[in-house]
Each structure stands twice: as structure tokens, then as C-alpha cells.
Amino acid sequence: MPPPPKNRGHAPAKAGKGRPPPQQPGRRMASRDAGERAAFFARREAATVLRRVLRGDASKRAGGSIKSLVYSPSVRNKRATFALVCQTLKYLTILKEVLASTGVLSSKWKKQEELVYVTAYDILFGQEIAVSGPVEQFIMLHKDAFRMALEKMCAKRKVNAVEDLLSKKSTVKPKPRFLRVNTLKTTSGSVIEVLKKTHKVVKDDIVPDMLVLPPGTDLHKHPLVTDGKVFLQGKASCMVAVALSPKPGWKVIDACAAPGNKTVHLAALMNGEGSIIACELNKERAKTLQHTVRKSGANNIETVNGDFLEIDSNDPSYAEVRAILLDPSCSGSGISTERLDHLLPSHSTACVCIPH
Numbered sequence: 001m002p003p004p005p006k007n008r009g010h011a012p013a014k015a016g017k018g019r020p021p022p023q024q025p026g027r028r029m030a031s032r033d034a035g036e037r038a039a040f041f042a043r044r045e046a047a048t049v050l051r052r053v054l055r056g057d058a059s060k061r062a063g064g065s066i067k068s069l070v071y072s073p074s075v076r077n078k079r080a081t082f083a084l085v086c087q088t089l090k091y092l093t094i095l096k097e098v099l100a101s102t103g104v105l106s107s108k109w110k111k112q113e114e115l116v117y118v119t120a121y122d123i124l125f126g127q128e129i130a131v132s133g134p135v136e137q138f139i140m141l142h143k144d145a146f147r148m149a150l151e152k153m154c155a156k157r158k159v160n161a162v163e164d165l166l167s168k169k170s171t172v173k174p175k176p177r178f179l180r181v182n183t184l185k186t187t188s189g190s191v192i193e194v195l196k197k198t199h200k201v202v203k204d205d206i207v208p209d210m211l212v213l214p215p216g217t218d219l220h221k222h223p224l225v226t227d228g229k230v231f232l233q234g235k236a237s238c239m240v241a242v243a244l245s246p247k248p249g250w251k252v253i254d255a256c257a258a259p260g261n262k263t264v265h266l267a268a269l270m271n272g273e274g275s276i277i278a279c280e281l282n283k284e285r286a287k288t289l290q291h292t293v294r295k296s297g298a299n300n301i302e303t304v305n306g307d308f309l310e311i312d313s314n315d316p317s318y319a320e321v322r323a324i325l326l327d328p329s330c331s332g333s334g335i336s337t338e339r340l341d342h343l344l345p346s347h348s349t350a351c352v353c354i355p356h
């Protein structure tokens, strides 16, 4: 028998499409209300991301990674949205089988099937739902039928819990949280002193001034990050500037620079001495590059919004250039574990495991 779902099955409130219902009078727990409303919107944001991810996967075209889609400016509740997308993908084969076996998906709901999957995940395996719209009402209406279908699946496959239906292939070893100390502003020793009060932190054994923290450590809002004293940069990304090993005083071109993590890493390795010309073709990304440069405190970087291919190599101002860092595709974005590709249907053909 599958374990009982965590939500307690509140009667769904009436709501318009895409809009949560008004707050119920008499409720005292304002923060809980806010959390429920945030969850309502996170389900919609997760459904939009899921649609793009699944379409990209089905068409075998390189769409945006889950992370890049979630971290786009249009997504407000990034943390909850990311968790919902990943969890829904993990349970997707089971959810599809449950919905198919109960035969409740009319053409109306098929048009919004990603929202149905996300909401079904949230109601069957996730949190208690109180703030609801039409899709929540639809899932709540059929919740008992879905639970029975889950029980039948477990019985048929001779497993005790729904989690036992999940493929072992769908889990990968979580990666540590890497961060790079910006030596233009601080030292590894100072950062370790601050972080060790709250986290387990060690120095990386390969990349200088890289620190390693446990997987899942969230430092996005930590003052060290917001002040530009550390950059949340992956290990592979940091190896590039280290491999180039620019010396203080060199003149270097970063040809494809935005968002600028490697540019400012170059500046740190050069101890802020010499000069870096950072080219970025895309206008919006050039603004991000400028922001990264400002945050790093480097004052030897000239940003250029333009095509590095149009640089006139005969121009005497480039005569002194000692090295070019060329990173047209991100060192991390092509790695399947970074992109969480293992969660996609095309990577998990045997997502439901059937014991012999």
C-alpha cells in the first residue's frame, strides 16, 4: 500500500482561471496564507517551465536547461518553481500512468497537461493545498481515484511504497556547492572564518581560492555573495581562467564575456594589474557583464558591447594582447548533470522500475 499523501484534503475554494481566490475571512495565519498563495503561483510558473522543457526534450532540440528557464527574470518564485519542476519530472511516468488509468483527462485538461501534472504531483505527493483554482479542484475531485490507481500500481509491481516505483536511474549523486573567493576583495581565510560558523566548508584540492560546501547549500542571498566577495561559480567554469594563468600586467581579451564570471576571475588572477577587454555581443547580457564587473571591484576591465570577430587585429591597441579567453558556449551549460537532463523523459526510459 502506498503511504498516505501528505495533504489533508481541504475542500477547494472557487477561483477564476490563473487567479487564486480571495483570502478567506477570519483566517489569522497571514503568513500561511501568503505561503499558500505563493505555492498557487509557483505551480503555474512550474507548469510553464515544464512545458518548455518537455517540448524541447520531445523535439530533441536543445532547449533551455531547467535551471536557466527557472532563473529567467519572468519566474518570481524561483526556489519553489525549481523544486516543483524537478519533483514533477521525477514522478512524471507515474503521474501519466495514474491519469491515463483513471481516464479523467478530457481534451480541456489535455491542453494544460503540464499544469495538471504539477498540480497532481503537489496534491498526491507534495504539500497540503488550500488556495486553489480550477485545476486544483479537478485533481481534488479525482484524488481518491488517483490514490486507488497508485495502490493498484504498487500491488501490481509488488512494491510497498510509491517511491519504490521510481527508477534508481533518476537519481544522481548531488554535487557540492562550489564557490570562488574574489581575491580582489577578500581572502579565502576570511571567507572560511565567516562560513564555518554555519556551514561545513573546505578548500578545493585543485582550484585555488575555490571553496566546497555540502550539496544544496543556498548562499544566493548571503552578504558574501551580494557584496561580490564570493562568486557562486562551478568548478569547471573556474578551471578556465586558472588554465590560462594570466600574469599581473598582461593585456587579455575575454571574447565572449557575459555574464562575466570568467572575466572577473581573470582580473582576480591578475591581481587587478594589467588590462582586460571584455566583449559581449548581446546588449542585455552586456549590462549583466557590467554589473558583474562592478560587483567584483575590478577596475582594469573595459567592457565592449560588440562582436569580437570584428575586432581589427591590426589595430595597434591590440598589439600588446597576450591571451584570449574564448568561451562561446558555457563550460557548465552543456553538462547533462548541470542541466538536470537525467530527469527528462528521453533520459529515463525505464523510469518506473518493475522488479522481476
Ligand SMILES: C[S@@+](CC[C@H](N)C(=O)[O-])C[C@H]1O[C@@H](n2cnc3c(N)ncnc32)[C@H](O)[C@@H]1O
Residues within 6 Å of the ligand: 237, 255, 256, 257, 258, 259, 260, 261, 262, 263, 279, 280, 281, 282, 285, 306, 307, 308, 309, 327, 328, 329, 330, 331
Ligand atoms: C557561454 S557565454 C560566456 C560565459 C562567460 N564566459 C562566463 O563565464 O560568465 C557566451 C557569451 O558569448 C556571447 N557571444 C557569442 N558570440 C559572440 C561574439 N561573436 N562576440 C561577442 N560575444 C559573443 C554570447 O552572447 C554569450 O553571452
